[in-house]
Amino acid sequence: MSETSRDALRERALKLDAADPLAPQRELFALDDGVYLDGNSLGALPLHVPDRVRDVLTRQWGELRIRSWDESGWWTAPERIGDRIAPLVGAAAGQIVVGDSTSVNIFKAVVAGSRLADRPDGGPSVHDGGPSVHDGGPSARDGGRDEILVDATTFPTDGYIAASAARLTGRRIVPVDPAEVRAALGPRTAVVLLNHVDYRSGRLHDLPGLTADVHAAGAIAVWDLCHSAGALPVALDEHQVDLAVGCTYKYLNGGPGSPAYLYVAQRHQAAFDSPLPGWNSHADPFGMTPDYTPADGSVRGRVGTPDIVSMLTLDAALDVWDGVSVAAVRAKSLALTDFFLECVEAYVPPGRVSSVTPAAHAERGSQVALRCADAEPVMRRLIERGVVGDLRRPDVLRFGFTPLYVGFADAERAARVLAEVLADVPGENPAA
Structure with missing residues (x-):
């Protein structure tokens, strides 16, 4: 040249x-004077974050100590930060909870999605005023919806977790190339787990079209947004996605190992049955009762005590998205x-x-x-x-x-x- x-x-x-x-x-x-093109693995550090984290460590923890659960808003951080992420993935407030890893949230979503598909009443409606998720058909227990379709090209952990969820719920895994999902859907499909963007090739899959096809087959759509949130429009609410998960350390710049998030569509929250019912998702967490009663709303996606330092690091990092x-x-x-x-x-x-x-x-x-x-x-x-x-x-x-x-x-x-x-x-x- x-x-x-x-x-x-x-x-x-x-x-x-x-x-x-x-x-x-x-x-x-x-940033230094090089070229950083690995933000799809770990986002760069926003400059203001260290000072914010210093305040978390020295004042909120060092001075206020236990009082910070109330006075610094630690207790409500998972939902509050979830509401900050919501506009970046096209979701209304109250549908995203932050906490745990992507893998843990995939497990919650796939198992809970399977339980939604099992509901004898068909569960909550997929579309407002439209057909139900299950239309009252047979469940996995009587030979009905006994398949979990999973992206065959997916990040390996997604496949590992889906396979474990299948064993737990009495189903079988059906690995499918995303291009073949439509042909693989049928009356036996309970849940479909797909990546929005392929982590190897960067291929963007058709979230609106595939979600509609999954719903037409009477199944639940679960999307992994790790390589799309913060990089492109997702529009979870508009396309009536059922459940979604994503990490925050890539395009959202939350820092290494920053907590992931779980999206539960409003229409499914009353029936969302988490396979990890920890004390943080209890309707009365400090009642310390032996019986579990789930809280209302996205709080059901919580498990144990939030990782406050990492969570508030993420909260600070999200400031770069203002405006x-x-x-x-x-x-x-x-x-x-x-x-x-x-x-x-x-x-x-x-x-x-x-x-x-x-x-x-x-x-x-x-x-x-x-x-x-x-x-x-x-x-x-x-x-x-x-x-x-x-x-x-x-x-x-x-x-x-x-x-x-x-x-x-x-x-x-x-x-x-x-x-x-x-x-x-x-x-x-x-x-x-």
């Missing part, structure tokens, strides 16, 4: 950054990934990498995955040169584009350094 063409791409990147309405958000994060439109984030995400792919095509010799991320905007999340025969040494050298992505063995380079702090100059530089690294790596087998 000529130097003139390289200069043209660099100049374009600078112009795009200058016109970017989200560019000021970058100043809110702790930010998810639609603007999505527009920039698509523009960034388009531009990066254009730069890769311009800079990288033919045959060394190939994109496994869909070109179509309707099918793309906020990452670009490139197949590369020498992925491990290539990513190692990229990181050494300040371009931080990650890889999925054996041959996928992943680059996550977090619109709040990644710019177009970052995208151009990453593609340019990738080409330079590939020139130094022999590459015995070109990408397929």
Whole structure:
């Protein structure tokens, strides 16, 4: 590629950054002079968070101590922070509770979803005024809805948890490629667990269409939002999703191991039967009674004592979303990934990498995955040169584009350094 063409791409990147309405958000994060493209694994630290956490440790815990459960709002933090996440995933208040890990919340959702499908009265309605979840048909106990469909390409933990939930509820797991879900649905389907965005390829699945199909089959739809929340519109309420889970340490920047969240649609809350009925979800948690009576609303998703330090770290991190439109984030995400792919095509010799991320905007999340025969040494050298992505063995380079702090100059530089690294790596087998 000529130097003139390289200069043209660099100049374009600078112009795009200058016109970017989200560019000021970058100043809110702790970043170095490298290019950080791994926010789809761990989001960058918002600069104000350490001071907020210091207050939690020194004043709320150090001075107020036990009083902070009331005076600092610790007790209601899971629902209050859930309400802050709600607009980012298109949910009204009162439907999201924060706490536990993604894996634990998947377990709650899949088992509770199975129990909803088992309800002899058909459970609460999937659509307001429409048919019920189950339409009063047979349950798993009499050979009816005895299947849990799970994304065969899913992050492994989702599959492990779903398999355990199937054993617990007397069902069998049916692994299905997301493209084959519609054909696999039927009268035996109880629950369908799907990823909104594939963690390897960055493929965005059709949440509205697939949710409608699951409902038409009389089943419960459970969505994993780990790679979509904070990167693109989700619209849980609009598309009448039943249950959803997600982590907060990726695009929501909550910090390593920050607590996950569980969404329970309002119409299902009265019947939501958690497989982990801890004291925190009791209607009278301090009554310490031997019998369990579930609380009303999203509180039912709680289990034990909340992890307050991590939870309030997340609460502080969510401040970077104040005044930010998810639609603007999505527009920039698509523009960034388009531009990066254009730069890769311009800079990288033919045959060394190939994109496994869909070109179509309707099918793309906020990452670009490139197949590369020498992925491990290539990513190692990229990181050494300040371009931080990650890889999925054996041959996928992943680059996550977090619109709040990644710019177009970052995208151009990453593609340019990738080409330079590939020139130094022999590459015995070109990408397929």
